[in-house]
Amino acid sequence: MFGTTSSYLRYLTAISLLVALTFSFGCKQNTKQSGGDCYYETVETLAEVIDMRPHPDGNGKIAIILDFKASLLALEDQELGDLKNYQIDDKFLKRNHIDMGNKYSVTVCELTKGNCETKLTVAFDHGFQ
Secondary structure, eight states: OHHHHHHHHHHHHHHHHHHHHHHHHHHHSOEEETTEEEEEEEEEEEEEEEEEEEOTTOTTOEEEEEEESSSGGGGSOEEHHHHHTOOOOHHHHHHHTOOTTOEEEEEEEEEEESOOSOOEEEEESSOOO
């Protein structure tokens, strides 16, 4: 069993690294859109769960409030569901082991120059399901 667990953890680590590298390279590239170049800055940061409450939209949804430690997202608290377009309910919380005080590694890609539709991209190193 120990070998199986070790193999599983190596597999998860390799997949997480691959996803992070793919996102990071895609974020750093200059892209052309709207007749000009767009330049992005990548910020590696943490996001901490600071509140969980019923979502203002209702329908059993839950708002997960995050405090980002760096990037433009640190200027005010962010709601995970709105940020990533997730429908968060009790099952989502249990499935992803979300609790108060959890901290997640995050890569934030911010538009620094240009006129592009995509101003901000957020990738959590934790694979939410």
